[in-house]
Amino acid sequence: MDKNTFGKLVLDNEVQLYRIAKAILKRDEDCADAAQEAITRAFEKLHTLKQDAYAKTWLIRILIRECYRILEQRSKEAAFQENQSVQVSESEDYGSLYQALAALEPEFRITLVLYYLEGFQIQEISAMLEIPEGTVKSRLHRGRKKLKKLLSEEERQ
Amino acid sequence: MNKKRWEQEYPKMPSAFHLAVQEAVERQGNREKQGSAAEQKCAAEQESIVKPGNRKHGKRSRRFYLFAAAAVLLFGGITAIAGVAGKKVIFREELELENYENLEEAFQSDISVKVEEDVRLPKQAYTDKEYREWLTSWEKRENNLPLLDIREVMFDGMRLSVYAVPTQEGKKYSLEVLEMYINGVYKAPVDCFDNAGEQDYYIFTLDDVNGFTAEDDKNLQNLQMQTQDAILQTPFEVTLCVRAYASGKRYENQDLTFTVSTDAQLKPLADQEFVFSDYTVKVTELQRSMTSLKGKVSVEMTEEQKEAYEKGERKLCGLLFTNKDGTAWKRGLSVSEEEARQSHYNAGNLQWYFHKQIPEDAGDTVMLYLMAYEKTAEGEKFDFFDMGNCFGEGMEVKLKED
Numbered sequence: 227m228d229k230n231t232f233g234k235l236v237l238d239n240e241v242q243l244y245r246i247a248k249a250i251l252k253r254d255e256d257c258a259d260a261a262q263e264a265i266t267r268a269f270e271k272l273h274t275l276k277q278d279a280y281a282k283t284w285l286i287r288i289l290i291r292e293c294y295r296i297l298e299q300r301s302k303e304a305a306f307q308e309n310q311s312v313q314v315s316e317s318e319d320y321g322s323l324y325q326a327l328a329a330l331e332p333e334f335r336i337t338l339v340l341y342y343l344e345g346f347q348i349q350e351i352s353a354m355l356e357i358p359e360g361t362v363k364s365r366l367h368r369g370r371k372k373l374k375k376l377l378s379e380e381e382r383q
Numbered sequence: 384m385n386k387k388r389w390e391q392e393y394p395k396m397p398s399a400f401h402l403a404v405q406e407a408v409e410r411q412g413n414r415e416k417q418g419s420a421a422e423q424k425c426a427a428e429q430e431s432i433v434k435p436g437n438r439k440h441g442k443r444s445r446r447f448y449l450f451a452a453a454a455v456l457l458f459g460g461i462t463a464i465a466g467v468a469g470k471k472v473i474f475r476e477e478l479e480l481e482n483y484e485n486l487e488e489a490f491q492s493d494i495s496v497k498v499e500e501d502v503r504l505p506k507q508a509y510t511d512k513e514y515r516e517w518l519t520s521w522e523k524r525e526n527n528l529p530l531l532d533i534r535e536v537m538f539d540g541m542r543l544s545v546y547a548v549p550t551q552e553g554k555k556y557s558l559e560v561l562e563m564y565i566n567g568v569y570k571a572p573v574d575c576f577d578n579a580g581e582q583d584y585y586i587f588t589l590d591d592v593n594g595f596t597a598e599d600d601k602n603l604q605n606l607q608m609q610t611q612d613a614i615l616q617t618p619f620e621v622t623l624c625v626r627a628y629a630s631g632k633r634y635e636n637q638d639l640t641f642t643v644s645t646d647a648q649l650k651p652l653a654d655q656e657f658v659f660s661d662y663t664v665k666v667t668e669l670q671r672s673m674t675s676l677k678g679k680v681s682v683e684m685t686e687e688q689k690e691a692y693e694k695g696e697r698k699l700c701g702l703l704f705t706n707k708d709g710t711a712w713k714r715g716l717s718v719s720e721e722e723a724r725q726s727h728y729n730a731g732n733l734q735w736y737f738h739k740q741i742p743e744d745a746g747d748t749v750m751l752y753l754m755a756y757e758k759t760a761e762g763e764k765f766d767f768f769d770m771g772n773c774f775g776e777g778m779e780v781k782l783k784e785d
Contacts, residue, residue: 229412230412233411233412236404236407236408237404237405237408240396240404241396243404244396244397244400245394245396248393248394254399254400255399258399258400258403258404259403261400261403261404261407262403262404262406265404265407265408265411266407266410266411269411320394321392321393322392323388323389323392323393324392324393324394331557331632331633333628339393342386342389343386343390343393357561357572358561358572358573358574359574360588360590361559361561361573361574361575364577365559367577368557368577
């Protein structure tokens, strides 16, 4: 795939990139940093992409890795401020679903978002997250259950 | 899960993100124009910024040993014994092996478990450094009491599944096992199954289709299927790397090690060949255990045949196994249900490795079909269990030696 075509693919999928980054990272600034780093890396490694058909999956995989790297940095920073790494700032006006989602572990958040919001299949998610398909199913099941519980608790309040 | 609600409530992309993406893409375009020397320098700078630093791996800590007998002491009495028997039934049901005969020698319930803290995963850090690096900042668990009670193991010469229930300590966490080590050296991915998220029990199945890796000092090496079979010769040692999560945090791993010593054997079967006017199919590396069949299917063509195939509309993309009455073999290695509808892909080299559970009503042969999609359907979903997608004639593969 040439760089122009890949650039177009990135721009065409920017909403999806944001939503995936947002499943792992809390702050929009971090999402943008992760996307920029991922795009830079993807362009640098574009020659290693064997089949054009997998370009999007490949880019998302790089983005997810980048998000985890930033999450690691933020977790260290947040060690001084308890729980900050997993809670959504109160000042931000997010819907109840995202608030509940943010209370889950990142492994569950990203799996749920890839499946329910972005509509990827188990097989594709397995490739993106580099985990077996059975684990994707298990995480979906457990994540859905946790999310449902959190949402019903919130509705009761 | 309501897709509409997801769309409505999930945060919308802010304009700053759009600008960041646009800038990153444009920057690449400019680099192209500026030439390779500047590009390399910049890439090197980027690399130095984002490269994770060297980290010291987690320290080894105390070890202690648990024995299965201790579990009986902990739970005690007739009720506990009845409970364990009930769980055995569940294990067989989840593996869909409850109707198989003469499988007892494949099950093992006298299991001694060695508990270690945080030993394996630091080694894995270099399997994919960028991705795994963040995993090193775990919270410390309060103690190193075992998180899982390994109740039973099934190994029939090919298929390895572990049945475990969370201990009182384990119930404090959401547990997960994504990899296991064989004899402390060979790493294999694990299919992790729990009962509907209740954490009442877990079944971990070795996912050898995705391949073992072996560690040397610095690298990981992928192993061939034949090598994997040689490694899985009883007795062998299994280490489950148990991950623990709670309240949005990741906690230190726990390694649980035990020995598998069932009497099950793997039986190799002779290669088989099916010659058709348009192609030849070779079934090789065939092996069967009491419950499973695995091997390799290759489609070979002469230059003329290949030319005709490439001009045709239908492209091969996978395999279907059925009993002679047409009942599909749907179950693979995993406990989780197989997805019948998948995005198809073009298997360019026309070779497939397979690993299927042999249904209890299977005969001495299995029908093998090649599956193909229409060129125009590429990118759409494909039903691997739809006989309408078969390509050419079925082939009767022998499961027993003459």
